[in-house]
Amino acid sequence: MNNKYDVIIIGAGPAGLECAHQLKNSDKSVLIIEKNEIIGPKICAGGLTNLANNFYIPENKTRSFAKQIIFLNKKQYNITLVNPIKTISRLDLGQYQLSKIKNSRNIQILKNTKVKEIENNKVFTID
Ligand SMILES: Cc1cc2nc3c(=O)[nH]c(=O)nc-3n(C[C@H](O)[C@H](O)[C@H](O)COP(=O)(O)OP(=O)(O)OC[C@H]3O[C@@H](n4cnc5c(N)ncnc54)[C@H](O)[C@@H]3O)c2cc1C
Incomplete structure (x- = not known):
């Protein structure tokens, strides 16, 4: 994958998803990269x-x-x-946050993809 985005958010945790939510329908193109397939679950008291x-x-x-x-x-x-x-539950929180940005015209989510390195405004991933 070789694309350009105004904003790349690494990690679809509560912080990353809220960050994307703040940018929803803005003029910024946003990519969220998450290493896991399912967004939300985490060892946490909630x-x-x-x-x-x-x-x-x-x-x-x-x-x-x-x-x-x-x-x-x-x-x-x-x-x-x-x-x-x-x-x-962290799964419910993640899925709720996800529902708020679903179908946003300017936000894309790349799951199952781990960021390996960031260098000179470039983000390198492992599929
Ligand atoms: C045992 C435990 C109990 C807790 N209990 C509570 C509680 O009761 N209440 C509370 O408010 N907080 C609690 N916390 C803290 C809470 O979990 C964190 O504050 C919160 O998860 C931080 O959110 P975040 O989005 O910054 O990071 P995270 O939730 O850690 O999200 C980071 C995301 O980035 C992804 N990621 C990481 N590295 C990469 C990579 N290289 N490439 C792509 N994706 C990547 C991860 O898969 C994850 O989805 C607890 C934490 C622990 C460990």
Whole structure:
């Protein structure tokens, strides 16, 4: 493959996909290169901080934990959180982020392709 792009994003993790989302329908041609076939899965607790509100993830894709039980010195403490802890599976997060940029006229995604080297504005890959 020998093409020119304004922006090449290496890695379709949360950062790369959000970066592409910010460029959606802009005048920049964007290529995302991801080494894996499936976008999303990762060893991760999937905890979402309040900053993740900026991603507008639909509630039905997340789980909320409002109650915490702590055992300490043989005593049980029941805590109800004002701001419940939210989690999401990384596969669901990746696929949700992907859905937001699918069919964008200026964004292409190259999966199953690992970046080997970057040199003088050129990105070299291993298929
Ligand atoms: C055990 C564990 C638990 C965690 N729990 C939480 C949590 O609860 N909440 C939270 O917010 N964060 C958690 N994190 C941190 C979170 O996983 C990272 O902050 C987040 O994944 C960073 O996103 P990213 O897009 O920068 O990188 P990544 O998610 O690492 O994405 C990078 C992408 O680039 C691809 N890639 C890498 N190298 C190449 C290459 N050479 N060529 C092509 N593609 C490439 C990878 O396949 C991957 O898809 C946890 C992390 C770990 C390890």
